[in-house]
């Protein structure tokens with residue numbers, strides 16, 4: 001078997017493997033996406049919880065301030081009730097009134113913060129629901145991935161062994177080229193040759209559909225490993241096409 005045919009066999013085994021694994025690959029991608037979204041929801045949830053803690057702590061400070069002012073007013077009222085002069089009484093009254101204004105401000109602040117805290121609590125509730133739903137989808141995705149994997153794992157093992165056996169017969173440098181092409185171009189790593197019109201030399205690469213030069217065709221006919229001069233894929237000449245392209249005199 002010439003190098004071109006050996007490489008074609010590796011390529012065919014690789015295609016079978018990829019085809020078999022495509023549903024597994026899709027299931028793995030979907031699972032990874034769900035995991036990614038869960039991480040992001042977790043971060044969001046954590047950030048909301050820490051916002052809530054901060055706001056509740058500040059609200060508590062404002063409430064404590066209100067309580068402190070109340071105690072102070074209470075004490076001043078007691079002192080005011082036993083005031084000896086009108087001047088003393090008026091002084092207590094002024095102080096109490098000033099404290100009442102301060103109390104109003106602190107209370108307003110506490111109410112505002114508690115309203116904010118309530119809004120964040122509903123956000124946290126929604127975020128918890130989202131997490132629960134996403135976790136459910138992730139678990140289904142995991143199950144799906146495992147099912148796909150179980151379905152094909154034995155066959156994949158067989159195919160991998162076959163691919164490895166075939167690959168061991170190909171020169172490592174050429175194999176590396178094929179692997180690179182598979183990475184970049186997937187199924188278009190190798191392509192056949194399409195004879196559109198032999199007499200007018202319209203013979204194309206089946207991948208990029210560009211016409212192939214005559215020198216390149218004669219290389220192929222000699223069984224030499226050849227890349228498309230346009231797209232760079234490895235070319236493969238099957239028996240049937242080779243027979244068509246064989247110069248008239250040399251037909252077997």
Ligand SMILES: [Zn+2]
Nearest residue numbers: 205208228231
């Ligand atoms: Zn091409």
